[in-house]
Amino acid sequence: MTDAKRLGILxxxxxxxxxxxGPYEVFGNxxxxxxxxxxxLLATEDTDRVSAALGLTVxxxxxxxxxxxxxxxxxxxGGWNDGSGTGTRALVADGxxxxxLRRLHAAGTTLLGVCTGGMVLAEAGLLAGRPAVTHHGAMADLRETGADVVEARVVDDGDVLTCGGVTAGIDLALYLLEREFGTxxxxAVASVMEYDRSEDVVGG
Known part of the structure; x- marks a missing residue:
């Protein structure tokens, strides 16, 4: 019997x-x-609760x-495009x-960057010279990190996958599900969620 695949969401x-x-819904289903x-859900700090951008607490x-x-x-x-120094920019700043992320990737973890989460991967040096995408408002920033910016909903570069903004995370999750567990x-998950999948995928 093989061990279950373990997926963390930061x-x-x-x-x-x-x-x-959105991806949690996909993977949970x-x-x-x-x-x-x-x-x-994995916190970046030692805390019992984390507050998201619009006030949701998990x-x-x-x-x-x-x-x-x-x-x-x-x-x-979250927090990249407004330049406030919160959210993803705070993650980048603390180092x-x-x-x-570098440690986990080196150990074999496949990394998934949703929206400007891709900028965190880029700032870790994990997208340099690799095809990637992020939220349209951060594409110029992504290009400056040395990533090979691709206009697509989802980009699959093997052990690193990225996608566009917000709802694109659902497409990334469904794509990964298909890649790892079958069409x-x-x-079936897309159907129960009443979600029309995007076929705008590059790579894979």
Whole structure:
């Protein structure tokens, strides 16, 4: 019997709600339909609660620093485009999360950048020379990091996947589900969510 695939979703102060909750809905539905997958919210700090950009409060399941093995880690966006220094910009500024992302990626974790969560991956040096996309409001910033910017809804570069803004995270999650667990499961989840999948995927 193989171990369940372990997927973490990063929870930090100021994350964009739908960037995280949309994919969580996808992966949770997949798990309930038989996918051998665990899904957990991982905080970047030692805290019992994390407040998202629009006021949603979540209770994380654990801490990123304590995650010794992850098959996938999803980084949501939030706070990048307004230049306020909160959300993703705060993650980049403290450097600790960037170090954790580098460590996990080197250990074999597939990284998923949703919306401006892709900018966090880029600032960690993980997208240099690689095809990637982010929210349209941050495309110029992404280009400045040395990423090979692609106009697409979802970009699959093997062990790093990125997508456009906000709702594109649902498309990324459904695409990953199809890639790892099969088309039938991905289609079933999309159907129960009444979501029309985008076929605008580059790579894979």
């Amino acid at each position: 929870a930090f102060e100021g994350f964009e709600e739908l960037d995280a909750v 997949a798990r309930d339909r038989g996918a051998d997958l665990t899904v957990e 209770e994380p399941d654990g801490r990123l620093s304590a995650a010794d093995r992850l098959d996938y880690l999803l980084v949501p966006g 600790v999360t960037l170090d954790a 039938d499961l991905a289609d």
